[in-house]
Amino acid sequence: MANALLNIGSRALAAAQGSLATVSHNIANVNTGGYSRQQAQLATAGSQYTGAGFFGRGVDITTVRRQYDQFLAAAVQSAGSASAADAARARALEALDGLFADAELGIGASLDAFFSAAGDLASRPADLSARQVFVARADQLAQRITGIGRQVVALGAEADSRLAPEAVQVDNRLAEIARLNAQVVLAQGSGQVANDLLDQRDAAVQALGALLAVQVVQQDDGALDLFTAGGATLLVGQQRATLEAVPDPDDASKHGLRLTLGSVSQWLDADAVGGGSLAGTLRFRDEDAPAVLEQVGRIAQGLASAVNAQQALGVDMDGQPGTPLFTVRTESLAASATSLSVRPLSARQVATGYAATVEAGEANRGGVRASGFAVVRAAAANTLPVTITFSDPPDRFTVSGVNGLPPFTVPYASGQRIPAAPADYNGWTLTLQGEPVAGDSFSIGATKAPGADNRNALALAALADDGLAGGATLNESYAALLGDVGSRTQATQAAADVSARLHDESVARQQAVSGVNLDEEAADLLRFQQAYQASARIIQASQSLFESLLSATAR
């Protein structure tokens, strides 16, 4: 019996010591990320049958188990991927948002400065400095638009340049997991669970999940198989895919992600990547940056084509037809956004006037007047002399001098556009209104002082209110661009906040199961210390029993 007592005592000592070692391991790893609390599992060592019944044989440590819930760990894994994707996209968008932060330095302020200069030009067409300022403001506007366009392109390029190092990290993680897989399989061959290796491998999978979304399948031998969100194989057994960022065959300016397994390779886009920072980066590069760039390009194209067309309708200080002010590449909106520039026009070449002018007859007695004279089609015929004379009674008028036509008569209605849209006489139109008297006349001829004429400058300034960018004015289009950038950023920030919170919560739930609490360990330490001391007493008791027996039998 004393022998049994000694056995029980020494077993209990060993169990308490093992438990203390586990507690110490927990305390030592209180600050180790990804560590799961371990616990020594105790079980009775069975019992011995005697005629007097079963006598217990003490305690044994069956195994050391980590506190772990695979479902909670999977939740952390997927929330981590989503959070990393949103965070990466939000970071990139915040940089884009910053580009549009200062209203006074924006495209809108430059547009206003340009149209304001056009207004000043209309007020003082003969003033060379007003013309000079107009050309200079056009140049500043072009630089501002291309500057913003280039910065957006640069942000897209920066996102693009993140792909290659992250692809290398993915490869490294996959290699690490493959190595850990092999170690786990080897270590667990004994039938015991390799807790610390598993923790290490879980941490590696989590880190991989922060780069791209992975699906994890546990094998019977303890190894993990990994697949992308789209189902492509990343790691099966020891067969491992490689991820590379290689120049996109369709667009050499950016990289594509190519996943190669053996001899098979496939391209991954943001949807195929599914999550992780790679997905966020791809989404910014392929969706956000191009959308913003196109809106900038639409402003650039609308501005350049409208201003150039208006310039062409006018004449410059020397009476020459206006030449284009802007140049822009038009093969795509993105190209327009970065290529707007101003041609080196001299101040005299700004077309402030029209080639032709309408003048009321000197002897007009009626109240009829001409307004809204505008050149709508630049032509050499613009300056041909034309006379409009009211008949008697003045309910019609005769037009003579229209290119290639004999004089003809037109019925008169006050306020009518002459000729009716969309036709024109020699490239111009006008409006007559008021009560004419027979014999009242208007003559159209070449402008006497084109340098002091402001009518085309007024038309240039009025472009500010025209729907040049898809039906919206340039300023409205820019305001919409601001709203778009703002709401993209805001929405992504909100998504990043939500997914970060979800990730935090899943981590909190997982840590509530797996984390180390020092108070708990202190209590356990105390408990097992006491158990150890008590077990020592058992040995002491067995010794005193033995000594009592010895002394009783000593004669």
Add this chain to the structure above:
Amino acid sequence: MRVPSLHHSQATLQALQKRESEQAKLQSQIASGLRVLSPSDDPVAAAQGELARSRLARLAQDQRAAQLARGTLSAADGALAQGVDLLHSAREALVAAGNGGFTADDRAKLALQLRATREQLLAVANTPDAAGGYVFGGQGLATAPFAGTPLAYAAAAGTQQVGQDGRFTSTVDGRAAFLALPQGNGVFVTASDPGNTGWIGAGSVSDATLLTGHAYALSVGGSPGALTWSVVDTTAGTAVAAGQPWPADGTLDIAGQRVQVGGPPAPGDRFTLGPAGRQDIFTTLDDAVALLEDRGAAGGAYQERLQRAQVGVDRGLDAMLHARSTAGERLRFVEDALACGEQQEIAASGRRSDLQDLDLARGISSLQASQTAYEAALKSYAAIGKSSLFDLIS
């Protein structure tokens, strides 16, 4: 629930950092005075604020154009007032020239005065505005509008428009004010044959409904003491009146045109009436100077030419007063637009401020609330972090 030590401290630290970044944001909002620092802070306010900013810039430009128009129209008003004064003095000189007691030398003095008036009036017509243009610049001109011999209007007749949609007028039509003035009484002109004994006045309209715009020839017949008159419509080639007895006061009504023939006329005198053409005020003054310097002019012919010069100046006054009232109307429109523009500027900047500016009181109180919460979190974390079961095990 178990509270894992590492996660607990990390989560608390994260919460503290979040508070700190919140404070930094509030701090920069307060420092800049703006609620919307970048478009993502409030996309709608950023877009609307941008439109308000653009509206303000557009209003400022329109106000600048209106101020320019106000400057030139005020200058025009001053120039026209001066022109009216000059023409009044010319009118007085011409009235004085009708004084029968005046000698040829007296008239020559008046002629000198008229010559000076004409030069001054030309200077008025070429008045520059304050901004490098000309008040009477018509549809736009960079050089003096009235130049050359004979004097011609270099600009296109009309006005130059500035501002949004060209709603402000920045010049005055010089042709209408100085050059294209109706002759005579404004409707018809009269003339007499050089060999006439009698003379004819400038006439007036007695019945506007009878006006035809035709030319008429009036001839005096009969014998002294029993004069008759006949009129032929030379445009239509028809006789209007024949052999009518001469009225005692010499006033005849011909197709709504009333003329007075004085002298008295002699049989065989011929007069013509025709639709009024156009003559500029400078030519009228030149004619008057020539008349006053003509030492041979006397009697009925002198009176007739003098009267013609007087009505010419009257027509100049008419045109100038009309131009002045038109400029005044336009000036009033510009003044109204300026006042209205100021109101709109206030409204637009108020709207922009509503959209983008920070309510400072709210910002500061948020910052203080956040600071208090931050300090409380720090203290509680420090207090809880201090206690551990290990402290109690000895």
